[in-house]
Amino acid sequence: MKFKTTHYHFDLLKDEERISAFYEAIEDLSVNQELAYDLGCGSGILSFFLNSYFKEIIAIEQDVKASICAKKNLENFKNIKVINEDVFNYNFSKKSDLIVCEMLDTALIDEEEVPVLNHVRNYLKEDGRIIPQGIINIIELAHLERDYIHYDEDVSCEILSKPVIYDEINFLNEINPNFEKVITLKAKKDSSVNGLKITTVTKLNDNLVCGPTPMLNPPLLIPLNEKNVKCNDLINVKLKYIMGKGIGTIEANYY
Ligand SMILES: C[S@@+](CC[C@H](N)C(=O)[O-])C[C@H]1O[C@@H](n2cnc3c(N)ncnc32)[C@H](O)[C@@H]1O
Incomplete structure (x- = not known):
């Protein structure tokens, strides 16, 4: 067809x-x-x-x-x-x-997935399902080449910490769109950090996940002030955004 x-x-x-x-x-x-x-x-x-x-x-x-x-x-x-x-x-x-x-996008910040689901969830039967079922957000320290928030569509960035799952969202539950959290990341080498990389994995159902693809959730790169770190240093970062209100709502700082 x-x-x-x-x-x-x-x-x-x-x-x-x-x-x-x-x-x-x-x-x-x-x-x-x-x-x-x-x-x-x-x-x-x-x-x-x-x-x-x-x-x-x-x-x-x-x-x-x-x-x-x-x-x-x-x-x-x-x-x-x-x-x-x-x-x-x-x-x-x-x-x-x-x-x-x-209506997915990385960390659900820029598209309307969260406000739309919060609006329509009352119109799902008690045993009803949602596809996709949810998402998992992962964060890493990085060295970025650009000093503004952008999606990683073939731009290079060096990863400088171990990945941390910082949020998991089940679409069946009411979602608070206001995200705010202090996240601890462990540097994996002596280096100069100047940003964060967020990767979102989509859970289609209990048995099926889909990583970022060209048109589904390209990783999001967020600049931070330059900071020299030593291998195994623990770096606290405060991350804040409003899901569904756009990447302009993102605030990220060392904590
Ligand atoms: C990522 S596309 C997915 C299109 C299609 N479902 C697919 O999988 O190929 C998201 C679609 O949602 C639509 N959309 C976004 N917000 C909407 C809203 N509030 N009401 C109706 N459609 C909306 C967009 O216009 C766009 O066509």
């Missing part, structure tokens, strides 16, 4: 690792379920995968062009309804068996 897409959604479709992770997670569902919401459906690819598992799928997309593509791509599936709407303006009325929401 040939999918109509926008340029952005085409790049998402080309990311085979991302697409196959979602495909595998959906393949694991039981058939004959009642209702699934596909939030931020884009070109409609995930609703296409969901089609044979649900009697009804409501796919919501705020981008006009993407929603036109999704309507066209899914027109032969009578159980799928594509709605061009902001999730926050949609009048949810029924509880679903599944919510699919791929």
